[in-house]
Amino acid sequence: MQEYTFRKFSQEEIIKGIKSNNSEIIRQFYQSEFKKIEQFILTNNGDREDAKDIYQEAFVVVWKNVRSDKFKPDNRTAINGYIYQIAKNKWLDRLRSSKSKVNMVNLENYEDLPDEDFLSKEDDHDWVVKEFQNLGDSCKEVLKRYYYLKQSMEEIATYFNWTTATARNNKYRCIQALKEKWKSKTSKEL
Amino acid sequence: MKNPNHIPQEEFERIEQYIFGNISAEESDAFELEMESDNDLRKKYLEVKTIISGLEEAALREDLEIFHKEMEAPTQRITTNRSINYWPWAAAAAIFLCIVAAVWTIYPPTPSHERLFAQFYQEDPGLITAMSSASNYEFDRAMVDYKSGKYEEAIVRWEKLIQNNPENDTLQYFLGASNLALKKADPAIFYLNSFVSKEESAFYEDATWYLALAYLLGGKVDEAINMLNQSQNPQTAKLLKELEKL
Numbered sequence: 001m002q003e004y005t006f007r008k009f010s011q012e013e014i015i016k017g018i019k020s021n022n023s024e025i026i027r028q029f030y031q032s033e034f035k036k037i038e039q040f041i042l043t044n045n046g047d048r049e050d051a052k053d054i055y056q057e058a059f060v061v062v063w064k065n066v067r068s069d070k071f072k073p074d075n076r077t078a079i080n081g082y083i084y085q086i087a088k089n090k091w092l093d094r095l096r097s098s099k100s101k102v103n104m105v106n107l108e109n110y111e112d113l114p115d116e117d118f119l120s121k122e123d124d125h126d127w128v129v130k131e132f133q134n135l136g137d138s139c140k141e142v143l144k145r146y147y148y149l150k151q152s153m154e155e156i157a158t159y160f161n162w163t164t165a166t167a168r169n170n171k172y173r174c175i176q177a178l179k180e181k182w183k184s185k186t187s188k189e190l
Numbered sequence: 191m192k193n194p195n196h197i198p199q200e201e202f203e204r205i206e207q208y209i210f211g212n213i214s215a216e217e218s219d220a221f222e223l224e225m226e227s228d229n230d231l232r233k234k235y236l237e238v239k240t241i242i243s244g245l246e247e248a249a250l251r252e253d254l255e256i257f258h259k260e261m262e263a264p265t266q267r268i269t270t271n272r273s274i275n276y277w278p279w280a281a282a283a284a285i286f287l288c289i290v291a292a293v294w295t296i297y298p299p300t301p302s303h304e305r306l307f308a309q310f311y312q313e314d315p316g317l318i319t320a321m322s323s324a325s326n327y328e329f330d331r332a333m334v335d336y337k338s339g340k341y342e343e344a345i346v347r348w349e350k351l352i353q354n355n356p357e358n359d360t361l362q363y364f365l366g367a368s369n370l371a372l373k374k375a376d377p378a379i380f381y382l383n384s385f386v387s388k389e390e391s392a393f394y395e396d397a398t399w400y401l402a403l404a405y406l407l408g409g410k411v412d413e414a415i416n417m418l419n420q421s422q423n424p425q426t427a428k429l430l431k432e433l434e435k436l
Contacts, residue, residue: 121240
């Protein structure tokens, strides 16, 4: 089998890649930082599943903070230290907490959360994240290509063998499908 | 947000273009001014923003799962080997042998070239990271299918890509490998045959071995032997010996 070709990206490239959702750069950054964090969690009473869980949560935080410019690097490898620190803090928080799982963002218990206004925006966001998984494969693919990979309607149409107008309508229909689930969620809560 | 607002398609797209920053400064200013006086529009804007940010994170998380599985793939193979409990396997093998014996008496045995194929064939485990350009999303999607054993789906995706890159050896190799995994000898030979003159390719060694196996599967024993003479695979000598017995 051919050797795996890992190219180390510079911090600048990583930040640019995260901002533009460049799959290749995100993959390499994700895969290059995991081992250190896994090692830390495994030597601190965690298992591999904990490591994956904590690492992915930390990764999403870094992704968000880079995109919102909350993270500003002060040296050339700051982002590596940053993700390690977030993961470490998240794991220590979980260890410190006696009811460890309850304190984590628990999407399964979403519906039990109080329907307070100040929680609303964050909750709706989390709800969309979770509900995306329940959409059909084509909808997931269309939405991912448009919103995450920033592909144009023309590119999406070519991929699915659709016309551009069909791609545009299907994208809207998929959003509507998601909102239908939203309606049934809110009617359950009321 | 209690209940999602009904947002007609045109309006949804207008809000979306504002969020993406795809409209002119004047249009953007006008939109903001409108939001100040129209509370409904402001609510709709917040809703679209929430949907977009949620979808983006969901798509990222889906990718992270894939990236994680890729990292685990080689380790899993090792741990599986280590933790095998041989008794159920032995029992299963015994039952299997009884079934084989029973089937043998009812049906004539499989042709020996197919038997040899089954004995020597092991599918290519796939790539973790293949090419280094950023446009590899399509390729990677297919690779995920390939690694999950969904060879038909992988073939559909890769065949679309190879139309624009007919000489890409990674695509040729994995299209050959997918067809071989489905035991389709002819298309596997079609794709793998292009490696005969590509000694410089990183896939050359594996491709010649699999091409030999594809010939074997298709009953073309002479061609298989020919290919094996070019192959560096450690199993080559053993398979050649078996083929002499045919």
